[in-house]
Amino acid sequence: LLLLVAAASALNVASQSGRRITTPRPTQTGPIQPPLNPEPELSSPVAPSGLLFLPENLRERQIKSLNSGSFRFADFHGKVVVINLWASWCGPCRMEVPEYEKVRKAYPGRDVEFIGLTTEDPRTSSDRVNKFLRDISFGFRLGWADRETARTLMNGRNSIPQTLVIDADGRVVNHWSGYSPGQSGNKLKQTIDQALQTARRT
Numbered sequence: 001l002l003l004l005v006a007a008a009s010a011l012n013v014a015s016q017s018g019r020r021i022t023t024p025r026p027t028q029t030g031p032i033q034p035p036l037n038p039e040p041e042l043s044s045p046v047a048p049s050g051l052l053f054l055p056e057n058l059r060e061r062q063i064k065s066l067n068s069g070s071f072r073f074a075d076f077h078g079k080v081v082v083i084n085l086w087a088s089w090c091g092p093c094r095m096e097v098p099e100y101e102k103v104r105k106a107y108p109g110r111d112v113e114f115i116g117l118t119t120e121d122p123r124t125s126s127d128r129v130n131k132f133l134r135d136i137s138f139g140f141r142l143g144w145a146d147r148e149t150a151r152t153l154m155n156g157r158n159s160i161p162q163t164l165v166i167d168a169d170g171r172v173v174n175h176w177s178g179y180s181p182g183q184s185g186n187k188l189k190q191t192i193d194q195a196l197q198t199a200r201r202t
Contacts, residue, residue: 017080051175052171052172054073054170054172054183058152059073059077064143070143077114077170079113080111080113082188084115085162085163086117086118086119086160087118088118092178092179093158093161094132095158095179095181097116097136100184100185100188102141103185111196113141114140115141115142116140116143117142117145117150118142118144159178163175163188164179165179167198168198173191173194173198
């Protein structure tokens, strides 16, 4: 009898020693969270707007001129392009235009194209826009920014005035919104000079 009990006990121990005891894996029900302090990724510098280049469909889009005809941003490839978004009802825009006009006149015959786009609807705002232009000298190439054009250029910023400076290769050098009395013109000139220097180096 003792021999039978000992044999049964030995078989039980052997059975237990061969069993793998595992802890069940937790089931993940929520999204994977990123680490709190991820390592920074190396990337090329981008404009403050986050818009590195004008999209192809925007460069090829026909922009309706305020007077007649149309133009494309692609027409000015190889030039530095200044794009100013404005509206006739915008007080800061009205104050900014004279400063920008002084900058424009500082680049006669240079490879710089100045474009002013109103965000207003030509079907309802033509009279108001024309009065604005009679009151204020605005020597930019002027056009109407349709909703999609304005949305793309503003890139999530919902205020005007806004200014973008594009270099000769179509890269967005800088993009800013708002007007700073006595400073916006200087900022524009410095950014244009930066874009021209980049073009000369390449």
